[in-house]
Amino acid sequence: MHVYLPIAEMSVNIFVYLGLGAAIGFLSGLFGVGGGFLLTPLLIFLGIPPVVAVGTGTANVVATSVSGAVAQYRRNNVDVKMGVVMLAGGLIGSSIGVESVRLLRKAGLFELVISLSYVTFLGVIGALMMVESLSTYRKASAGIAVSSRKPGQHSWVDGLPFKMRFHRSKLYISAIPPAMIGMFVGFMAAVMGIGGGFVIIPAMIYLLRMSTSVVIGTSLFQIVFVAAFTTILHSVQNKSVDVVLAALLMIGGVVGAQFGTVSGQRLKGEQLRLLLAGLILIVCIRLAFDLVSAPDELFSFGTVSGAK
Amino acid sequence: MLQRSTFCLAAFVMSALAMPAASQSGKETVEADVSSRSVAITSDFTGTEILIFGTVENSRQSSAEAGTYDVVVAVEGTQVPQNVRRKSNFAGLGLWINTREIRFASFPSYYAIASTRPIEEIADRATLDKLEIGFAHVRLVPSGSGTRFAPAGVKEASEFRNAAIRLKQRDRLYVTKDQGVAFIGRSLFRATISLPPNVPVGPLTTRVYLFREGQILSQYKSEVTLERAGLERFLYDSANKRPVLYGISTVLLAAAAGLAAAFTFRRPGH
Numbered sequence: 001m002h003v004y005l006p007i008a009e010m011s012v013n014i015f016v017y018l019g020l021g022a023a024i025g026f027l028s029g030l031f032g033v034g035g036g037f038l039l040t041p042l043l044i045f046l047g048i049p050p051v052v053a054v055g056t057g058t059a060n061v062v063a064t065s066v067s068g069a070v071a072q073y074r075r076n077n078v079d080v081k082m083g084v085v086m087l088a089g090g091l092i093g094s095s096i097g098v099e100s101v102r103l104l105r106k107a108g109l110f111e112l113v114i115s116l117s118y119v120t121f122l123g124v125i126g127a128l129m130m131v132e133s134l135s136t137y138r139k140a141s142a143g144i145a146v147s148s149r150k151p152g153q154h155s156w157v158d159g160l161p162f163k164m165r166f167h168r169s170k171l172y173i174s175a176i177p178p179a180m181i182g183m184f185v186g187f188m189a190a191v192m193g194i195g196g197g198f199v200i201i202p203a204m205i206y207l208l209r210m211s212t213s214v215v216i217g218t219s220l221f222q223i224v225f226v227a228a229f230t231t232i233l234h235s236v237q238n239k240s241v242d243v244v245l246a247a248l249l250m251i252g253g254v255v256g257a258q259f260g261t262v263s264g265q266r267l268k269g270e271q272l273r274l275l276l277a278g279l280i281l282i283v284c285i286r287l288a289f290d291l292v293s294a295p296d297e298l299f300s301f302g303t304v305s306g307a308k
Numbered sequence: 309m310l311q312r313s314t315f316c317l318a319a320f321v322m323s324a325l326a327m328p329a330a331s332q333s334g335k336e337t338v339e340a341d342v343s344s345r346s347v348a349i350t351s352d353f354t355g356t357e358i359l360i361f362g363t364v365e366n367s368r369q370s371s372a373e374a375g376t377y378d379v380v381v382a383v384e385g386t387q388v389p390q391n392v393r394r395k396s397n398f399a400g401l402g403l404w405i406n407t408r409e410i411r412f413a414s415f416p417s418y419y420a421i422a423s424t425r426p427i428e429e430i431a432d433r434a435t436l437d438k439l440e441i442g443f444a445h446v447r448l449v450p451s452g453s454g455t456r457f458a459p460a461g462v463k464e465a466s467e468f469r470n471a472a473i474r475l476k477q478r479d480r481l482y483v484t485k486d487q488g489v490a491f492i493g494r495s496l497f498r499a500t501i502s503l504p505p506n507v508p509v510g511p512l513t514t515r516v517y518l519f520r521e522g523q524i525l526s527q528y529k530s531e532v533t534l535e536r537a538g539l540e541r542f543l544y545d546s547a548n549k550r551p552v553l554y555g556i557s558t559v560l561l562a563a564a565a566g567l568a569a570a571f572t573f574r575r576p577g578h
Contacts, residue, residue: 002352002354002505003351003352004349004350004351004352004353004354006544006547007544007547009506009508009509010506011353011355011505011506059558059559059562060562062559062566063562063565063566064566065566066562066563066565066566066567066570067565067566067569067570069566070566070567070570070571071570111406112405112406228559228562228563231558231559231562232552232555232556232558233555234555235547235554235558236551236555239547239548239551241547241554241558243543243547243554243557243558243561244543246558246562247561247565250561250562250565250566253565254566254568254570257566257569258569258570291403291404291405292402292403292404293404294404295395295404297474297475297478298394298396298404298471299392299393299394299468299472299474299475300392300393300395300406300475301392301393301472301475302391302392302393302406302409
C-alpha cells in the first residue's frame with residue numbers, strides 16, 4: 001500500500017515507514033532518547049531528501065518524546081525546573097540551527113555537514129559511553145559500590161554564578177551549564193533532526209552530575225518543547241516538514257515507545273548505557289563508511305538554493 | 309526571427325518542389341491527442357500512464373506494417389533550474405565529498421521518448437538537434453559564467469550534462485521506448501508513456517513528430533497538466549502558503565499522537 005508524500009514528493013510504502021517508526025519508538029522509550037539519531041540517517045538511506053529527513057525527524061521527535069515524557073512524568077522522574085532552564089537555552093540554539101540549515105543548503109554543504117556531524121558526535125559520544133559503562137559494569141560485577149554522583153568533588157561547574165536550587169535533582173548549581181547544554185542540543189536538534197538525547201543524557205550525568213533516574217524524564221521533557229519549536233521553524237524557514245511522512249512515523253513510533261519504556265525498567269542504568277553506546281557506534285560506523293568508501297556514482301543532484 | 313522564418317519558408321518551398329506527389333494528394337500532417345489532459349496527484353498516486361494517439365492525414369502508407377512513416381512522441385516536463393554535484397576524494401584523505409557543483413539554468417525535469425524505431429535511425433543528427441529530440445539533443449542550459457556554478461569549460465559542461473542525464477535515467481525520469489509507437493492502421497498510431505511515482509509535478513509538454521525518410525513532415529504539440537489534487541494539494545499549499553499554521557498543526561498532531569498513546573497504554577499501578 002502506497003501513499004504520496006506531499007513535501008518529499010515521492011510515493012512510498014506505508015508499512016516500511018510504520019515499521020521504521022515503531023522500531024525507533026521502541027528505542028526511544030527504552031533509552032529515553034528521541035531516536036532521531038537513527039531515524040534521520042535511515043530516512044536518508046531510504047531516499048528521503050536529507051533536508052526533509054531532518055525537518056520531519058524533528059516532528060517525529062515531538063510525538064515519541066511526548067509519549068515518553070508523560071510516562072516518565074507519572075513516575076515523578078521529571079525535574080521541571082531543570083527542564084525549563086535547559087529549554088530557555090534550547091530555543092535560542094534551535095533558532096540558530098534552523099538558520100544554519102538554510103545557509104548550508106544555499107552553500108551546497110548541508111549533506112556533508114550532516115554526515116560529518118553525525119560521524120563526529122556519534123563516534124565521540126558512543127565511544128565515551130562505551131568505555132564508561134564498561135568500566136562501571138566491570139566494577140559493579142566485581143562487587144564494588146558505584147555511585148555516579150561524587151558529592152565531595154568540585155569542578156569548574158561549581159564556580160559559576162546564577163546558582164539555583166533544583167529540588168527534584170537534589171542539586172544546587174549555576175543555571176549557566178544547563179542553559180548552555182540546552183542551547184547546544186537545540187542547535188543540534190535543528191541541524192541534525194534529532195532530540196539530542198544521546199548528547200543531553202551524558203551531559204546531564206557527567207557535567208551536572210544528575211542521577212540517571214531523573215535524567216531521562218527531564219531530557220524528554222525539554223526535548224518535547226525544543227522539537228516542537230524546531231518543527232515550526234523548519235516549516236517556516238525551510239519548508240521541509242512532511243506531515244504525511246511524520247504521521248506514518250508517529251503512528252508506529254508512539255506504539256513502539258510504550259513497549260520500550262516498559263522494557264527499559266527491567267534493565268539497569270549501566271546496561272542501558274552500554275546498549276545505547278553500541279547502537280550509536282553502529283550507526284556511526286555505517287555513516288563513516290559511506291563517507292570514505294568510493295561511491296559508485298560520483299555525481300548527484302543538488303538543491304537549487306531558494307527552490308526545493 | 310526574420311532569418312528563421314525565411315529559412316522555414318525556403319525549406320517548405322524546397323520540400324514542396326521536391327515532392328510533386330505530395331502536392332497532388334495533399335501534404336501529410338499529423339493530428340494527435342492525449343488520453344487525459346490533466347493528471348491529478350492524489351495521496352494514492354503511484355504513477356500513471358498517458359495514452360497518446362493520433363492519425364496521419366493523407367497517409368500514403370499501404371498498411372500498418374509498411375513503415376513509410378516514423379512517429380516520435382516526446383513528453384517533456386517543466387524546465388527547471390537544477391544543480392549537479394560531483395564528489396571527489398577530498399585532499400586525498402579518503403573522504404568522498406561534493407567538491408564541484410554546476411547549475412543548469414534550464415533542465416527538463418522529466419523526458420520520455422517513444423518512437424516507431426530508435427530515433428538515430430529515424431533522422432540524422434542535425435535534424436534531431438534542430439527539433440531537440442533525444443537526450444543528447446535536449447536543451448540543458450548551463451548557468452552563465454561569473455558564478456561559482458558555471459562550468460569551467462566545454463569539457464566540464466559536457467561531463468556534468470552526461471552525468472545529469474545518467475542520474476535522470478537511473479531515477480526512471482528520462483526514458484526511451486524505441487518501439488513505443490505503433491501504427492494500428494494505415495494512418496492511426498498510438499503510444500503509451502508511463503509517468504513514474506516520482507514524476508516531478510508541473511505541466512508536461514507532449515510533442516508528436518511525423519517523419520518520412522528522415523525528413524520532418526509535421527509536428528503536433530499539446531499540454532498535459534500534472535497537478536496535486538485533493539488532500540495532497542491542500543497539504544502542499546498549506547506548507548507553502550501558511551507555513552506557521554502548517555508547522556503548528558504538525559506539532560499538535562504529533563503531541564496528540566504521543567498523548568493518545570501514553571493514555572491508551574496506561575496500565576493500573578502506574
